[in-house]
Amino acid sequence: MTIKYWLMKTEPTTFSIDDLAAQVDQTTCWEGVRNYQARNLLRDEIEVGDRVLFYHSACKQPAVVGTAVVCKGGYPDPFQFDRKSKYFDPKSDPSNPRWYLVDIKLERIFDTPVTLAQLRDRASLKEMVLLQKGSRLSVQPVRKKEFDTVVKLAKSL
């Protein structure tokens, strides 16, 4: 199976790439995605070994700040059944879970983040899902070429 490429958004005030680096094994579960399109990707598409662009959103400098690797494939998000969690979903049936997640492990923190503005400056990245008007998906597919371009850009900055 060939690996696939994704971009995952997070608000750094909630969970930043430095927080990821501080986890045991630099690994975390990506809980709390409550959007069906993203759910379908987490449940059906994203597999162990896939690569991830780690993106900081809703902050001063929106940017891809590093990369990660998927280290556990789609499985039901346990927080949907936890009454005390803010991600608790009373409508989710444990025998047919509504929400899924994956685990990711830090690969690299870019020395220099690749900002949203820099992504927009690259003609070859024009078609990135992230850059499309109104695009809000918090887990989204990335083409291999786009992934490679962003990594290369980070190294050149």
Next chain:
DNA sequence: GCCAACGTTGGC
């Protein structure tokens, strides 16, 4: 099934 109202996302 339509669609208005509402809530959220996220750049600026």
Next chain:
DNA sequence: GCCAACGTTGGC
């Protein structure tokens, strides 16, 4: 803080 864009909810 503003607001455009999008997703979800729920009455009909």
